[in-house]
Each structure stands twice: as structure tokens, then as C-alpha cells.
Amino acid sequence: MRLLEERIKKDGxxxxxxxxxxxxxxxxxxDPDLMAAMGEEFQRLFKDKKITKILTVESSGIxxxxxxxxxxxxxxxxxxxxxxxxxxxxMYSATVYSYTKKVNNHISISKKFLNADDRVLVIDDxxxxxxxxxxxxxxxxxxxxxxxxxxxxxxxxFQKGRELLDQRGIQVESLARIAAFEDGQxxxxxxxx
Amino acid sequence: MRLLEERIKKDGxxxxxxxxxxxxxxxxxxDPDLMAAMGEEFQRLFKDKKITKILTVESSGIxxxxxxxxxxxxxxxxxxxxxxxxxxxxMYSATVYSYTKKVNNHISISKKFLNADDRVLVIDDxxxxxxxxxxxxxxxxxxxxxxxxxxxxxxxxFQKGRELLDQRGIQVESLARIAAFEDGQxxxxxxxx
Numbered sequence: 001m002r003l004l005e006e007r008i009k010k011d012g013x014x015x016x017x018x019x020x021x022x023x024x025x026x027x028x029x030x031d032p033d034l035m036a037a038m039g040e041e042f043q044r045l046f047k048d049k050k051i052t053k054i055l056t057v058e059s060s061g062i063x064x065x066x067x068x069x070x071x072x073x074x075x076x077x078x079x080x081x082x083x084x085x086x087x088x089x090x091m092y093s094a095t096v097y098s099y100t101k102k103v104n105n106h107i108s109i110s111k112k113f114l115n116a117d118d119r120v121l122v123i124d125d126x127x128x129x130x131x132x133x134x135x136x137x138x139x140x141x142x143x144x145x146x147x148x149x150x151x152x153x154x155x156x157x158f159q160k161g162r163e164l165l166d167q168r169g170i171q172v173e174s175l176a177r178i179a180a181f182e183d184g185q186x187x188x189x190x191x192x193x
Numbered sequence: 194m195r196l197l198e199e200r201i202k203k204d205g206x207x208x209x210x211x212x213x214x215x216x217x218x219x220x221x222x223x224d225p226d227l228m229a230a231m232g233e234e235f236q237r238l239f240k241d242k243k244i245t246k247i248l249t250v251e252s253s254g255i256x257x258x259x260x261x262x263x264x265x266x267x268x269x270x271x272x273x274x275x276x277x278x279x280x281x282x283x284m285y286s287a288t289v290y291s292y293t294k295k296v297n298n299h300i301s302i303s304k305k306f307l308n309a310d311d312r313v314l315v316i317d318d319x320x321x322x323x324x325x326x327x328x329x330x331x332x333x334x335x336x337x338x339x340x341x342x343x344x345x346x347x348x349x350x351f352q353k354g355r356e357l358l359d360q361r362g363i364q365v366e367s368l369a370r371i372a373a374f375e376d377g378q379x380x381x382x383x384x385x386x
Binding site for chain 2: 032036059066067
């Protein structure tokens, strides 16, 4: 998505070897007009699927997910994060390892909001090692719901998340695909072609 | 806002004396179309203010805030919550007591995203004792920014948050104002007139 790539070039900050900071339009300060455009793009990319529900993880997944939800006119459920694993009968839960913070987080979703009739689109801000998405997929499986696809804003193609999802035959659509960081600059996948 | 009051009557769950659970359309599962309508309503209510920025607190403030942001076409900043108070030079921070969880949370916002030129609208999902809003107001004051108003989805008028804000002469607009819970039912303020 050209608009997003331009914004990353303009406002993204590359830190070290593999961190891209986009806190001025995506995950601390949010640009709602850009978010709405991305929501419409997700709808275009997955329009042939009969999506009934959108799933994400708090906090930075919420903004992109609710705008995707607006375009599809379906409910959005966001998993809550916890420090400790508190299993409850009325919750689906999963453990998610954070490579950035080197801790296990636990995520959960009320059983009321996901069931076997649901056709689910997972939305998240970043795809790196794929841990958060894997956690949501395990919850979808536990609920017996149907995963229809994964929509990502920024994918770091050089980390293993995409490969893990491809191996499982999942349709993954990323609005910006980063091939590498070179000299503090972002190189997108299509620029390498 | 009639649409919201009807939804609360239909889907809200009153627990005990003073808790209203609205997790099926507001703060766990989100109805994006209702959220978008509420964003437009906030724009209508504060249209005479020259809002440059919207401020909220993660996580359940994010969805209403980004839709308000879409209606105003201004950036939305959400404060991050922490367990511990870690003062950093580049962050504004405040301490927020949670009556529900009986703990102090700390919230912070990067100094990059709020400054003395900003005219700020604060958005949050609930107004009860007003602690979260007070925390944001202290951050706005620290930044030297101008507070233009506070937009709330659901106000519990029988708790002290509204009074605290009224005493300071702040324009507060709540889309649903709850007067009381009676026999497990919600009574709105205008129903009492």
C-alpha cells in the first residue's frame, strides 16, 4: 500500500538491526485517516471471504482492527493481555512469547464472543516472529471457528512469522512488507524486485 | 444519544450496585458501526472548539478515540498504562488510582506528541470517579496544552467524576448518562425528568 510505505519512509525510525519505530502514526499516536484507508484496503483484500468477526490483541492491534471492522461491518474482539496465566472456564486463552520484551504474556477472549459459526479475520499491527498471531490462531482453533486470513500492517519479511503462516496455507496480506533495514533506512520487498 | 441508550438497555449487564458490563459492544467485543456513530456525535458536540488532538488511555479508550479522531481528522494519542512508576525525561506521566481494581496505575505519553500549541479533547469509555480523566488532565497541564473538553461514552452520574470536572468549569459531554441502577436495570438521567 503506497500511502503506508510513504508514511513509513517519512515518519518511521529504524533502531538498530531490526526495530522499526512507528509510534507517531501507528501505535502511540494514531493517524485515524490513514487507519481508515487501511481498513478499507483489508476489506478489498479479503472481500471474497465471508468474514463474520475480526480478532486482534490489545493495545496496538485495536485501532487497525476496528477500522477493518467498520469496512466489513462486523464485530471486532480484542484479546486481553495478562502477566499471569489465569485459566477460567469462560475464557479461551493462549501463551504468547514476546521476543522484544523476553517475557511470556497470556492472552484471553471471552467464550461468548467466538464460536464455531465464526469466520475470522485476524488483524495485527506487526508481523515479526508471529507469536501474537499464533496465539490468536490457537484460540480460534479452540473455539472451533474458521480462520479466513491474516491482515498485517507492517511485515518484517526477514523474521520467521510469515514463513510459519505460509507453511500452514494461511492467506496473509501485509500492507507494507519490509525486506531489510539498510543504513538506518527501510527497504520494502517490492523495491528489491 | 438514543442509539447508545437502546444498546445499553439491550446488551448491558448490571452487576451488583454500581457495575455496568458492556463487553459485548464496547470494551472487549466492539461494534465498529456504533463506534463510528459515536465519533460523529462527539464531533457535533465539540465542533466549535478548534481541536488539534485527541487524548485517551489504553485499552478501552482507543476505539472511541480513534473514531472521534476520524470525525475531526486530527491525530489521536493514547496513554500507556504501567504497573510501576518509571519517570523518564521524554515522557509526561501521571498516577491513576483504579477504584475497581484497588491499585495505582501509572500512565504516560511521549512528549513528542503533546505540546503547548495543542487544543485537546479527552475521550474515554466510562466516567465514574474520574481518576483516568484527572490523570490525563494533569498530563495536559504539564504539557502546557489547552483542554477543550471531555467526551465520555457512559457516565455514572451518581459517582463523583462529573462533579470534579464541573467544579473546574470543563465542558463534559456524555453520550449516555446513567442516573441509577434499579433492580438490575439501567435508569438514564433523562428518564428521571
